[in-house]
Amino acid sequence: MTKWVYTFGGGEAEGSAGDRDLLGGKGANLAEMCNLGLPVPPGLTIITEACARYYDDGRVIPDELKAQVKAGIEKMQAITDRIFGDTQHPLLLSVRSGARASMPGMMDTVLNLGLNDHTVQALGHDAGDARFAWDSYRRFIQMYADVVMGLDHEVFEEILEDEKGRLGYENDTEISAVEWQHIISLYKRVIEEELGEAFPQDPEVQLWGAIGAVFASWMNPRAITYRHLHNIPAAWGTAVNVQAMVFGNLGNTSATGVAFTRNPSTGENELYGEFLVNAQGEDVVAGIRTPQNITEAARIASGSDKPSLEKLMPEAFEEFQRICARLEGHYRDMQDLEFTIERGTLWMLQTRSGKRTAKAALRIAVDMAEARTITTDQAVTRIDPASLDQLLHPTIDPRARRDIIGSGLPASPGAATGEIVFTSEEAVLAEKEGRKVILVRVETSPEDIHGMHAAEGILTCRGGMTSHAAVVARGMGIPCVSGAGNLRVDARNELLIAAGMTLKKGDIITIDGSSGQVLKGEIPMLQPELSGDFGKIMAWADASRRMTVRTNAETPADARAARSFGAEGIGLCRTEHMFFEGERINVMREMILAADEAGRRVSLAKLLPMQRSDFAELFSIMHGLPVTIRLLDPPLHEFLPKTDGEIADVSAVLGMNPAELRQRVDALHEFNPMLGHRGCRLAISYPEIAEMQARAIFEAAVEAARETGAPVVPEIMVPLVGLKSELDYVKACIDAVAKEVIGESGIEIEYLVGTMIELPRAALRAHVIAESADFFSFGTNDLTQTTFGISRDDAAQFLNTYIQKGIVEKDPFVSLDFDGVGELIQIAAERGRRTKNGLKLGICGEHGGDPASIRFCEETGLDYVSCSPFRVPIARLAAAQAAINGKG
Ligand code: PEP
């Protein structure tokens, strides 16, 4: 018999924190809190595997599972002294999702389950508060009809608004028990009218409806999107937690809240959270009412005049504070907690490792390592490498003039500038068109996840630090200002209204997610600070790292930025990028269009000093660190004009006849340029180009060595080699030039000649190619393209569909395909080193900056990874984590 259900409550649990895969994060931690003796309402967890079974079995729940849930509820009844469906002392339940990885707000929840026309009376009697009971019942009907029966909650909002209008009320709190009863009868009627079935009165039916809905919500579009964004496999499924209800809406001695054991924005070691008096859990996250601070210190800092929990309910606060310290110590990590206070009694509803900004993650990891709560290696593995991106974002220059038009909460740090848009659809569209936007909403909901991802920043007028917008933006590393109450969104007319000013769609604003300010126009930004906690974590990472980290750079600005981010050399200098600037493009065109070799040599002689000075500058910035320069790679027609207008302009500059130019351009046209006349094939057709580049490299090396005193060992890299004979041919040209320059300068030059491995044939014949190569660098952009036979320039058109339909899990151009491309890399590494022991191996495709791919490079024994400058810190950290995990 499968054990489908694990119970907890009354100071013991069948599961524990280690059962995360089985029970989901929420279930495992509820069990753990019970085991620690903390106050947790009793409940049960249906294991994650049941979710997969549910889909496999055509959405039927097995009898065995039903029987186990029934037994679990009997235990809950014994602990609470209440009975599910009883008309004297009814047990009410919450039904919540809980996957292995936290997916905040993405799946469904049903609260107050078990209420019907009879139990509601008993609840009111029991609580001595009829109004509370009817309010709970209407909340239940609304939630259940929406989540389980699929009736949009807006129909209920309309009824409620109409009734309030009729009664002349402003707030829900003014509605009496009797009035709620009337509203409930209207709710039930609209359900019958809209759905043709009655609201279920049988608690059993309600329970299985809710459990089925939670399973089904695993496959709702927003959960699917969230999983794609966070690489969570669909096969994991969600667990379902069924728990006895406790009520935060039982009058003014009741409350509900969420808290972090440390500040999730800054990482400061201070309890941080929000609560609402006389409310249910969902009210806090939904951002309907603006919540109060938990601690007095936070209340004073925020300037709020609403009392803190510390002042309002000192005993519950003290107990909560004790529990926070206990849980953080137990998990050795910052916790995110949910709690409810029912008539003065504190209940814990959730604990989990808290989501935090990158800045806070660094601070917490450093503080905990320095306090010896965790080791420095653990601190290094605590930081998500991709999240470092947030720290590398610019911030507003403090000297800049700030034209402040509003302010809210500093919900997710960093500054962003963009055009105002009011819908997620517009944000997605703008991103496609390459426009930067700020998504401006009253409040975001999980349906906005696409738009939030597409925007540069998010601004909301309502909601606290734990509102949906704030939590999701922090997770995504997107700047966010939430709850800017002094701004008003008029979505219908597409206006953002501030005091004394109205902005419209398309107007530019800047938001500062670190201060909460909203500013008019574009504001000068500052580059990030890379010392402090960042510096400490990076130093610990570097101490544990085996692979070196280089950068892909060709401009002095990129090379300098990469050095400041800790790059240990250049792994790829794409020389073609150097030919597009200013005057050079015309000299390049002149060379390409020349009638013969003699003509080409004239133009190449003009390009030589330009290349030489480029390389000399790179060598001097890198000050003796290795620099890999790749010979010209793209097809030559990429440098030529295409449209009639461009042809007219270029022919005028070059003094050519436009028709003749058009003819030459057409002659160079290729049907499949990526597989055409490019890479080493160019150097074989036109060796004079490779000779000029080699000469520029060697002369620059001589010059830089003289100037800086740091000897340079240039690494010359030949692209798109498939045959050893290709490499041999190009290497002979390079060697001949080296000889000449050595003769002319009288200086001995040390250099390496290696090849990119970008073609399956090169990987398979690596043992032969290695005879002529000093190093291999895996060009995984092309290697992915040529292994899959998918054009890297056209892939986006159908790869998204592939991902959506589950044909592939991830874009193989972003994260390495371990099974196919990865095997080729392993083969090449092994065969290459079989020929040349210790052959230097690196990677310079986009994957060199992707943490999962970097892990693969560590496991395969590569010597270095090379990535774009802004990803250098990410790669340093990811390489360290890979090495630490490799140690076991
Ligand atoms: C590669 O193919 O992975 C590579 C680094 O070269 P490029 O992207 O310039 O083709």
Ligand code: MG
């Ligand atoms: Mg390539």
